[in-house]
Amino acid sequence: MAATRLPRRQMVSEAQIWEWLAEVPDPEIPVISVTELGIVRDVAFDGPELVVTVTPTYSGCPATSVINFEIEKKLREKGVGKLRLERRLDPPWTTDWIAPEAREKLRAYGIAPPIDGTRAEGVVAGRIKRLNGAALVVPCPRCGSENTQKVSQFGSTPCKAAYQCRDCLEPFDYFKCI
Amino acid sequence: MALAALDLDQALFEGLCRLGDSTLVLGHRVSEWCGHAPVLEEDIALANVALDLIGQTQMWLGLAGEVEGKGRDADTLAFRRDVWDFRNLLLVERPNGDFGHTLMRQFLFDAWHQPMLKALEGSGDARIAEIAAKAGKEVAYHLERSADLVIRLGDGTTESHQRMQTALDKLWPYTGEMMMADATDQALAGAGIIAAPDSLRPAWDALVGEVLTEATLKPPEGRYMHKGGKQGTHSEHLGHMLTEMQWLQRAYPDAKW
Numbered sequence: 001m002a003a004t005r006l007p008r009r010q011m012v013s014e015a016q017i018w019e020w021l022a023e024v025p026d027p028e029i030p031v032i033s034v035t036e037l038g039i040v041r042d043v044a045f046d047g048p049e050l051v052v053t054v055t056p057t058y059s060g061c062p063a064t065s066v067i068n069f070e071i072e073k074k075l076r077e078k079g080v081g082k083l084r085l086e087r088r089l090d091p092p093w094t095t096d097w098i099a100p101e102a103r104e105k106l107r108a109y110g111i112a113p114p115i116d117g118t119r120a121e122g123v124v125a126g127r128i129k130r131l132n133g134a135a136l137v138v139p140c141p142r143c144g145s146e147n148t149q150k151v152s153q154f155g156s157t158p159c160k161a162a163y164q165c166r167d168c169l170e171p172f173d174y175f176k177c178i
Numbered sequence: 179m180a181l182a183a184l185d186l187d188q189a190l191f192e193g194l195c196r197l198g199d200s201t202l203v204l205g206h207r208v209s210e211w212c213g214h215a216p217v218l219e220e221d222i223a224l225a226n227v228a229l230d231l232i233g234q235t236q237m238w239l240g241l242a243g244e245v246e247g248k249g250r251d252a253d254t255l256a257f258r259r260d261v262w263d264f265r266n267l268l269l270v271e272r273p274n275g276d277f278g279h280t281l282m283r284q285f286l287f288d289a290w291h292q293p294m295l296k297a298l299e300g301s302g303d304a305r306i307a308e309i310a311a312k313a314g315k316e317v318a319y320h321l322e323r324s325a326d327l328v329i330r331l332g333d334g335t336t337e338s339h340q341r342m343q344t345a346l347d348k349l350w351p352y353t354g355e356m357m358m359a360d361a362t363d364q365a366l367a368g369a370g371i372i373a374a375p376d377s378l379r380p381a382w383d384a385l386v387g388e389v390l391t392e393a394t395l396k397p398p399e400g401r402y403m404h405k406g407g408k409q410g411t412h413s414e415h416l417g418h419m420l421t422e423m424q425w426l427q428r429a430y431p432d433a434k435w
Contacts, residue, residue, distance in 0.1 A: 059312055060233020089237070090308035092315060153323045154223035158230060158316075162219060178315040 012080070017043045017050065024074045027066045028157050031109045034067055038097025041088050049082040050075070055093045058158035058178075095159075095177045107141045112163065112174040138174045140165035150174075189365040190303075191246045192265060193372060195255070196362075196408050198238030199266035202256055203416065204287060205231030206423050207274055216277055223323060227284070230316040237309045257427035261410075261417045268407035269352040271416040275345065278331050278338065282345035285324035286386065290356040292321045293381040297373035306371065325389045332393025339394065346390070347398045354403025357382065362408075 021043070022035045034040055034054075042053035052071060056064045068085050075083055095114035098106075103113035115136065137146050145167040153176070155162040160173040209228035215221035239252035250258075269287060274280045295317055298310035331338040359367070359375045367374040390397065406412070426433060 056233075056312075058230060058233060058316060059237055060229035060231070062229070089312050090304075092308070092312040094315075152219035152223050153319055154219075154226035156222070158226055162222070176319070178319075 012050075014043045014045070017052070017075070017080075020074055020078050021052070021071065024067075024070050027063050027070065029106070029109065029111065031105045032098075032102040034071065036099040036102035036105075038099065039067070039093060040071075046084070049084055050080055051084045051086055053086045053088045055088050057093050061158050063157070093178070095175060098175075106175060110141050110172055111160065112138050112141045112172060114175045114177045116177065138163055140168060140170065141172055142170050143168040148172075186365060186369055187245060189362045189369075190371065191242055192362045193366045194238050194242035194245060194306075195263075195265040196267075198235050198242055198252070198255070199264045200270050200287075201231040201238060202235040203264070203266040203419065204270035204284075205229075205235060206419060207270065207272075208280070208284070210274055211280065220277070224280075227320050227323075230313075230320065234309070234313045234316070237312070241305055241309065253427075257424045261412050261420060263410060264412060264416060264420075265408055265410060266412075266416075267352070267355050268404050268413060269349065269355065271407070271413060271419065272349060272352060273415055275348075276341060278341040279345040279348070281324055281327050281331065282342060283349055284320065285328045285389065286349055286353050287356075288317060288321040288324045289385045289389070290353075290378060290382050292317050293378055293385075294356075294373070297378065301372065302370035325385075328389055328395075329393045332390070332395045342393065343395055346395050350398050351400065351402055351404050355405045355407060358403070358405055360409065 018035065018040075021040055022033045024034045026032055026034055026037050029037075037057070039055050039057060040052065041055050042051070044051050044053075052075070054068060054071065072083060072085065096116055098114065106113045115138065136150075138148055138150075139146050140148050140163075143165060145165055147166040148163050149166060151162040151164050151171065153161050155173045157173075159175060159178075161176045162171065163174045164171045205228045208224050208231065211221065211224040212228070213221065215224055235256065236252045239255045243250040243252060243255055267287075269283060272283055274283075292314065295310045295314040299307050299314065301307040301310065328342065332342040333339070334342075357375045357379045363372065363375050366372040386397075
């Protein structure tokens with residue numbers, strides 16, 4: 001692939017870098033980009049060097065290194081010479097950062113988008129409340145029915161839970177809140 | 179003063195190995211289920227939990243290597259140390275046993291892990307606080323699952339109840355170590371880096387008590403608690419686990435693919 005190197009003195013704006021990054025798809029969920037996922041935290045120039053700061057979704061997510069590779073590949077293709085990728089943990093990634101328009105893309109792709117404010121508290125009170133009927137309702141991304149059930153808290157990737165629709169009977173992924 | 183700082187760095191390295199080795203050993207144990215769980219969904223759930231724990235290990239042991247300053251990274255610490263250098267809790271090196279035994283071990287650990295990380299979010303060391311905040315979000319889901327399954331299996335059939343009670347009886351004597359402090363813990367707690375281990379006792383007791391009651395399970399009467407994992411005295415089981423886990427790096431050091 002012939003990478004066109006940028007002319008030596010040409011300054012690229014940070015806005016331009018963001019636009020290029022918006023073309024990098026998430027490797028697991030290719031309908032949304034890494035910027036829509038909210039994992040690119042910062043783009044800045046440190047002198048002549050471009051520094052892109054990325055935060056992981058889940059600490060053990062195998063896609064993290066692929067994402068870094070794809071980001072580097074895209075920017076190299078665009079002619080960025082000096083590039084550094086940095087990891088930032090604080091503040092930790094939250095599904096709240098997934099862009100509103102990306103949620104519709106998730107739904108259209110068959111993944112129920114996260115329902116904000118439903119993070120696992122991991123405390124007995126929250127669990128008992130759910131057992132007593134205050135269960136989270138996740139509408140089916142295919143038929144829209146709210147008659148769905150959780151099959152497992154853990155799905156095909158670390159960020160998803162497995163659900164099934166009781167009406168259309170389709171199994172589907174739910175992008176769980178963290 | 180310089181000596182005190184050196185001692186604190188040594189304690190910090192030890193403390194980080196305790197965190198990272200516990201997540202590493204439990205992560206590896208849980209990953210042993212991959213492809214063997216009773217149902218597909220549980221197989222996937224176990225693999226996901228293992229993945230989170232290994233990810234957290236990379237952060238803890240990565241920081242441990244940085245603090246130590248001898249050029250060892252997370253992989254070197256994981257694959258090039260022998261049993262006596264591991265600082266994990268004895269609970270997590272217990273063999274998997276049956277599915278119920280694995281879940282009981284997970285629950286007893288999660289019930290400590292979650293409040294422990296919550297407390298670490300207030301650590302005076304910002305590097306520790308940020309890892310704890312990240313890991314805590316994942317562990318909240320681990321605890322939710324393990325607590326739910328302990329209840330469902332404990333308060334389930336006669337067979338599942340019996341298996342869960344047996345698992346609890348066997349694992350209970352390994353739970354005390356989580357809340358027991360030694361000089362390293364005291365030094366770190368005194369410096370505001372970690373929460374004193376015994377300060378986590380009330381939260382653990384309350385959560386475990388509530389879930390076990392709902393699961394119709396009873397902790398055994400005996401008070402004896404094993405200890406030594408955090409100081410490097412391990413059961414025979416860990417050596418066997420490391421033999422398998424470290425085999426490739428031992429046979430082909432620095433192998434890359």
